[in-house]
Amino acid sequence: MxxxxxxxxxxxxxxxxxxxxxxxxxxxxxxxxxxxxxxxxxxxxxxxxxxxxxxxxxxxxxxxxxxxxxxxxxxxxxxxxxxxxxxxxxxxxxxxxxxxxxxxxxxxxxxYQNEAADVLWMRQNSPTFGQVLPADSLAGVLNLEVDEIDDRFPIQEVSTGVPFIIVPLKTLASLKKAKVNLDKYFELIETTTAKEILIFCPETYSDVNDLSVRVFAPSLGIPEDPATGSANGCLAGYLVNYAYFGKDAIDVKVEQGYEIDRPSLLLLQSQKKDGEIEVLVGGRVxxxxxxxxx
Structure with missing residues (x-):
């Protein structure tokens, strides 16, 4: 092969x-x-x-x-x-x-750029929204304080094919210091459909990006993932559903992987159309x- x-x-x-x-x-x-x-x-x-x-x-x-x-x-x-x-x-x-x-x-x-493949885009399934989870529970899993979680938006399970728990944080400092408590993590996922966690914040390492993200997937044997298209597709749907940027359409740049020395760039486009949320995730290979x- x-x-x-x-x-x-x-x-x-x-x-x-x-x-x-x-x-x-x-x-x-x-x-x-x-x-x-x-x-x-x-x-x-x-x-x-x-x-x-x-x-x-x-x-x-x-x-x-x-x-x-x-x-x-x-x-x-x-x-x-x-x-x-x-x-x-x-x-x-x-x-x-x-x-x-x-x-x-x-x-x-x-x-394409000069006949060489440039940005690739995948259309994901329309997101579905599952249970909302308590902030104190996720704070314990992530070794954070409850007030580091942005309570303007819910902690929620979202899926465009694979479900993720989406957790909004306030600052890059909180995103950086997050660390999964495995005992509390495995206790939590006994009660959830989603087994993996995406955390995000509006502060970034690079000024040209809009959001910074980390994804934890211990149940899959992945302590931390450097770039997660499925999770970011869920995030795109979440951002539109809750008008995170104050509108029902987004075109944003997301950075991931900086904490594990694999800097990544994901492009997210999403909008509400005909009663559903369309999700596109793009990037280079x-x-x-x-x-x-x-």
């Missing part, structure tokens, strides 16, 4: 979120157990498997695995895998690549390595 390593939501190599993509004739023969074993061997947040180089129903069948389990959807694997398919399987500029995932077909749209698994 051929494999490719790409950095997703990265402005340059060795930033963003790492992804390994496997493709070739041998991928179709892999069992679920073998795919999970390979994902553990790679030990990135996610590893993907393109099951066939030929499209099915207009899209490419793709499976996504963390080191612990398969996911029905994830953001940076979607963009990164679409990039590899365009670069290495289709091998020419195309407007769109569709991935057939467990949550359904997810289209990825390509923008950089090829880092190519090889063969034997």
């Amino acid at each position: 051929n494999f490719y390593i790409v950095d997703v939501f990265a402005e340059s190599k060795y930033a963003g979120n790492q992804l390994a993509v496997f493709c070739g004739a041998g991928v179709a023969d892999l069992s679920d157990t073998q795919m999970l074993q390979i994902a553990r061997e790679i030990n990135y947040s996610e590893t993907t498997f393109v099951r066939s180089p030929e499209p099915q129903n207009g899209g490419y069948d793709v499976r996504i695995f963390t080191p612990k389990k398969e996911l029905p959807f994830a953001g940076h694997p979607t963009l990164g895998t679409a990039f590899v398919i365009q670069q290495e399987i289709i091998n020419k500029p195309v407007q769109q690549v569709i991935l057939n995932l467990a949550v359904g077909q997810i289209p990825v749209t390509f923008n 950089v090829m880092v390595a190519k090889g063969e698994f034997v």
